[in-house]
Amino acid sequence: MADMKEFLRVDHDDEDTTIAALMDAAVLFCGDRTNRHFTANTEAIFYLNNWRAAALAFGPVGNVQNVKYYDVNGTLQTLDTSLWYVEKRTDGVWRIFFHDVPDVEDYNAQPIEITCRVGATASPNIKHAIRMIVAHWYENRRAVVVGAGVGAAGVPMAVDSLLNPERIETSWQ
Numbered sequence: 001m002a003d004m005k006e007f008l009r010v011d012h013d014d015e016d017t018t019i020a021a022l023m024d025a026a027v028l029f030c031g032d033r034t035n036r037h038f039t040a041n042t043e044a045i046f047y048l049n050n051w052r053a054a055a056l057a058f059g060p061v062g063n064v065q066n067v068k069y070y071d072v073n074g075t076l077q078t079l080d081t082s083l084w085y086v087e088k089r090t091d092g093v094w095r096i097f098f099h100d101v102p103d104v105e106d107y108n109a110q111p112i113e114i115t116c117r118v119g120a121t122a123s124p125n126i127k128h129a130i131r132m133i134v135a136h137w138y139e140n141r142r143a144v145v146v147g148a149g150v151g152a153a154g155v156p157m158a159v160d161s162l163l164n165p166e167r168i169e170t171s172w173q
Helices: 002-008 016-034 124-139 158-166
Strands: 043-046 054-055 061-070 076-078 084-088 093-098 112-117 144-146 153-155
Touching: 002 016, 002 124, 016 124, 016 158, 043 054, 054 112, 061 084, 061 093, 124 158
Parallel strands: none
Antiparallel strands: 043 112, 054 093, 061 076, 061 112, 084 093, 144 153
16 A cells, blocks of 8 residues: 555545555456466366366466366266376466366356466566556546547556566467
């Protein structure tokens, strides 16, 4: 909070609640844009609808704890670790692969649950992007700005150059 208030040049406590809410929203925004989670060692569950190889794209993934599935009778089972393996790519994407797997429940849209530990400390780029977003939202509390003689215009944000290098891609290549 002190770092954020210094960046905003705010020297009072009157808007601490607003600033804290903006910081929380900015962290979520940056996490969404980069497919990263900025609290280390947080549990996350990825869901699959079949036994296809998949990218565990929201992370970074620290480890895969278990793979569970609903069998044909609708009972939750744990898949033996010998039937799956993970591959960590240099771009931060973890992929999970399966072999010799059992059938899953037919009428379950997401019968497979992969439990992982995810998250990491935010990089300097991410921290600065969060500051910029909070400052932008703090100064522009509406979605549009109405100027003299220009009508209403959206307020541009310039954080992509900070966030794009941090992004974990979700595409399968």
